[in-house]
Amino acid sequence: MATAIEINNLTVKFGDLVALHDVSLTVEQHEFVVLLGPSGCGKTTMLSVLANLLTPAGGEAKLHRFADGGKGKNFGYVFQQAALLPWFSVMKNITLGLAAIGTPKAEAERIAQEYINLLNLTGFEKAYPHQLSGGMQQRVGLARALAIDPEVLLMDEPFGALDAQTRVLLQEELLRIWERDRKTVLFVTHSIEEAVLLADRVVVLTARPGVVKAIVDIDVPRPRSTRDVQAAARFAELEAELWGLVRDEAVKALNV
Amino acid sequence: MSLSLDTRKNAFPGIKVLRALYASRLFRTVFTIVVLVGIWQVIAVLKDTSYLVPRPIGFDFDVPHSSVLAAGWHSMTINSPTQDPLWSHALISIRRALIGYFAAIAVAVPIGMIAAWWKAIDDTAGSFIELVRPIPALALIPIAIIWFGFGEVAKVAIIGYACFFSIYINTHAGVRNVDPLFIRVMKVYGRGQWDILTKVVFYSMLPYAFTGARYAAAIALILLVAVELVGAQDGLGFSLARAQQVLATTEVYFIIVLFGAIGFVFNWAVLFAERRVIKWRQEVDAQV
Ligand SMILES: Nc1ncnc2c1ncn2[C@@H]1O[C@H](COP(=O)(O)OP(=O)(O)OP(=O)(O)O)[C@@H](O)[C@H]1O
Ligand SMILES: [Mg+2]
Numbered sequence: 397m398a399t400a401i402e403i404n405n406l407t408v409k410f411g412d413l414v415a416l417h418d419v420s421l422t423v424e425q426h427e428f429v430v431l432l433g434p435s436g437c438g439k440t441t442m443l444s445v446l447a448n449l450l451t452p453a454g455g456e457a458k459l460h461r462f463a464d465g466g467k468g469k470n471f472g473y474v475f476q477q478a479a480l481l482p483w484f485s486v487m488k489n490i491t492l493g494l495a496a497i498g499t500p501k502a503e504a505e506r507i508a509q510e511y512i513n514l515l516n517l518t519g520f521e522k523a524y525p526h527q528l529s530g531g532m533q534q535r536v537g538l539a540r541a542l543a544i545d546p547e548v549l550l551m552d553e554p555f556g557a558l559d560a561q562t563r564v565l566l567q568e569e570l571l572r573i574w575e576r577d578r579k580t581v582l583f584v585t586h587s588i589e590e591a592v593l594l595a596d597r598v599v600v601l602t603a604r605p606g607v608v609k610a611i612v613d614i615d616v617p618r619p620r621s622t623r624d625v626q627a628a629a630r631f632a633e634l635e636a637e638l639w640g641l642v643r644d645e646a647v648k649a650l651n652v
Numbered sequence: 653m654s655l656s657l658d659t660r661k662n663a664f665p666g667i668k669v670l671r672a673l674y675a676s677r678l679f680r681t682v683f684t685i686v687v688l689v690g691i692w693q694v695i696a697v698l699k700d701t702s703y704l705v706p707r708p709i710g711f712d713f714d715v716p717h718s719s720v721l722a723a724g725w726h727s728m729t730i731n732s733p734t735q736d737p738l739w740s741h742a743l744i745s746i747r748r749a750l751i752g753y754f755a756a757i758a759v760a761v762p763i764g765m766i767a768a769w770w771k772a773i774d775d776t777a778g779s780f781i782e783l784v785r786p787i788p789a790l791a792l793i794p795i796a797i798i799w800f801g802f803g804e805v806a807k808v809a810i811i812g813y814a815c816f817f818s819i820y821i822n823t824h825a826g827v828r829n830v831d832p833l834f835i836r837v838m839k840v841y842g843r844g845q846w847d848i849l850t851k852v853v854f855y856s857m858l859p860y861a862f863t864g865a866r867y868a869a870a871i872a873l874i875l876l877v878a879v880e881l882v883g884a885q886d887g888l889g890f891s892l893a894r895a896q897q898v899l900a901t902t903e904v905y906f907i908i909v910l911f912g913a914i915g916f917v918f919n920w921a922v923l924f925a926e927r928r929v930i931k932w933r934q935e936v937d938a939q940v
Contacts, residue, residue: 447840473840479833483855483932496842526934540841 398460400425400548400580401446405455408441415441417605418455425547426578430591432642433601434649439584440476442606443550446582447473459548471548472541476556476584478533480525486512486536487521493544504543511539515569531562538566542573551583555590564622567593575619588638592616593625600641603648610641706902716902720909723902727891738891742910745876745888748804749918752811753872760816761861764823769853781820789814790878797883807879814875815868819861826860827853859933862926869918873911 401423408416416438423429431439444450445457461470472493480489487508494504512518515535525533534554541549554570555563567590574581585591591598592614600610616630625631673679689708696707702717710719716726727738767778793810800806834852843851880889888907895903 444836449836449839475833475837477833479837481834481837481852481855483930484851492837492843493841496847524932526932544841 398425399423400427400460401429401458401582402460403442403446403455403457406442406445406452406457407454408438408445408450409453414605416452417607419601419606419608420455421599421608423580423582425580428574428578428581428583428594428596430595430598431582431584431601432586432588432591432598432638433606434603434642434646435586436649437601437604437645438606439601440552443473443552443582443584446550447471461547470546471550472544472546474534474537474541474549474551474554476552476554478525478530478537480533480536480540482525485522485524486517486528489525489536490540490543493540497544507543508539511543514542514573515539531558531566534558534566535569538570547580549579549581549583551581553584553586556586563590568622570594571620588635588642589625591638592631592634593620593622598638600638601645603645609645612638612641703899703901706905708905717900718902720902720905723900724906724910727903727906736886738888738907738910741886741888741891742914744886745880746914748807748879748887749811749872749876752808752875753815753868755808755812756815756868756872757819757861757865759812760819760864761823764820764861765827765849765853765857767820768824768827768857769849778824781817785817785821789875793879793882802883802885807876807884810879811872811875814871818867818871819864822860822864822867823857826857829860830856855932859926859930862922862930866919866922866926869922870915873915873918877911 399422401421403419403421406416406419407414419438419442421429431442433439441450442457445452446459459471480486481492484492487505490508490511491499491501491504494507495501499507509521512521515538517532517535517539520528520532525536528536534557538554541551555566558566571594581594583594585594595614598612598614599608600612601607602609612634614634616624616628616634692705692708696702696705699705706717706723707719709721711722712718713722713725716723724738729737763777763781767774767781789810792813793806796806796810800809830853834856835848838848838852876887877889877892880887881893884890888910892904892907895907
């Protein structure tokens with residue numbers, strides 16, 4: 397297997413504040429890695445560096461490219477908020493990234509329609525974001541990232557702001573889509589249950605400054621479903637293990 | 653007791669109609685106007701000082717100074733103090749105001765965007781604009797006349813100049829208030845400066861620019877009256893001065909009402925355009 401994401405001794409500062417300190421992490425191609433850590437430990441910061449939105453103070457963060465180079469972006473990004481442009485329709489929001497990689501308009505709309513259907517948004521192509529529910533908005537954000545067919549998906553707590561039911565449904569939709577071509581995913585969450593359901597590996601970060609505290613393999617066969625998570629004994633063990641690792645850090649983050 | 657209750661129920665068989673009327677926004681507006689004109693009428697009739705407060709309503713159309721309505725009818729059709737019918741002056745005035753107004757929008761929006769977006773331009777051109785902004789546009793009328801003479805250019809230039817600032821400032825503020833999240837979205841999806849400006853910054857500043865445009869609509873009218881009172885041979889402001897000189901009080905009142913009506917329609921038109929253009933916003937309903 398080839399390395400898709402390579403982070404070496406990454407340090408990021410905002411003025412005097414050290415957000416990430418000497419973080420190293422590699423993600424293999426087709427791997428689903430979840431970042432788990434307390435609020436403010438630098439998870440969004442790490443994704444921002446990978447997406448070239450931030451320049452690190454030290455070290456490097458690289459996304460490797462496997463396809464024939466090509467222009468434009470080889471990664472899709474799902475933001476912590478839905479981050480849809482309010483003045484564009486669902487269709488225009490999804491085709492946003494396609495135009496930048498040189499997809500002609502008609503082709504872009506055909507692809508966007510595919511993902512609109514895949515994510516059960518059919519009929520809302522012309523709707524504005526404010527006419528959608530929170531869950532639907534998040535699905536549009538997901539469709540926008542998937543539509544450019546990226547090699548890597550960077551997902552920043554995409555389901556964090558949703559109610560429990562919608563969240564479970566979207567997790568299952570994501571798993572279903574991921575099983576099709578197993579893109580490399582780096583997925584941020586606060587939820588241990590979500591981490592165990594989705595991940596091949598869970599990376600636990602410490603409270604700020606973020607450092608990798610532990611990496612836990614989720615040795616549970618796929619395909620998985622939410623029902624398995626609640627039933628299987630192995631899931632419960634893994635959850636307990638992760639909770640043990642995260643607990644101290646969460647407490648520390650609150651005491652800062 | 654029961655009798656009075658019954659009376660209340662039956663005395664207003666039209667209570668439902670009244671309810672329906674009250675719920676209609678148009679009715680509320682018309683009702684307010686009718687009440688205000690009515691009060692005016694009552695005061696004018698009681699005091700009977702037609703050269704100070706003429707009656708608004710009266711149907712003796714052959715005598716222009718009998719009421720504001722009669723003066724309006726008269727001046728709009730034939731015998732205005734300036735000889736031309738008043739509506740032709742109104743058209744000239746509206747044209748002046750609109751040319752100055754739209755010129756201001758065409759200049760202020762791009763400059764406001766550019767200055768707010770590029771620091772170097774904000775520090776130079778932007779600072780210059782902030783320097784001249786406190787000078788009241790009215791004070792520049794003499795200079796405009798020296799530069800451009802008494803023609804149309806001077807009038808339109810003053811109106812446009814005065815309108816410029818409110819549109820510029822609001823556009824500028826709108827650009828500064830762009831949500832950085834949207835810029836990050838554009839960058840993540842590989843879009844450059846031009847796309848960020850045209851697909852994010854432009855749309856986020858639009859509601860602000862419209863707010864500026866509404867202020868500017870009011871400013872345009874103020875400056876219109878000023879330039880026409882000072883140095884014009886036609887237009888509503890000129891007619892107003894002329895009517896006052898010949899002590900045609902009813903016509904003075906009529907022209908003032910006309911200015912009010914023009915301002916009202918102007919403001920309404922900007923609001924209408926704003927609602928048409930900005931379709932993506934969720935409107936908050938006012939309390940009924
Ligand atoms: N633009 C910025 N300027 C200054 N400080 C920042 C900025 N962005 C993030 N930080 C700081 O860096 C730290 C890490 O922020 P980051 O957004 O990466 O946290 P996070 O792990 O994503 O938290 P959460 O789970 O709450 O989203 C925080 O302490 C935050 O205050
Ligand atoms: Mg975050």
